[in-house]
Amino acid sequence: MVRAEDADLYIRYVERTGMDAYRATPGNLGAWLLTRDLGDGRTEITTLSRWENLAVIAAFAGDDIERAVFYPEDDEFLIERDERVRHYQQA
Secondary structure (H helix, E strand, O other), X not given: OEEHHHHHHHHHHHXXXXXXXXXXXXXXXXXXXXXXXXXXXXXXXXXEEEEOOHHHHHHHHOOOOOEOOOOOOHHHHEOOOOOEOOOXXXX
């Protein structure tokens, strides 16, 4: 979650850090940013990524694949964040 006025800047920052890192990891099948303006001065940012399997996620995220990966500058933007991620299998 970021302040709405910071959303565009944060999106550019995430594209050159996390999204580039996702896409450069062998086994990544794609990565997307989703945004939702909550209308109260906050914008929700969600990352969606597809991977070949859980092992390639671990190559990116480390052994605890449910722990979110953050970068140092995230703290300059984020006003709220999920520390955990969820993984799903495509039906």
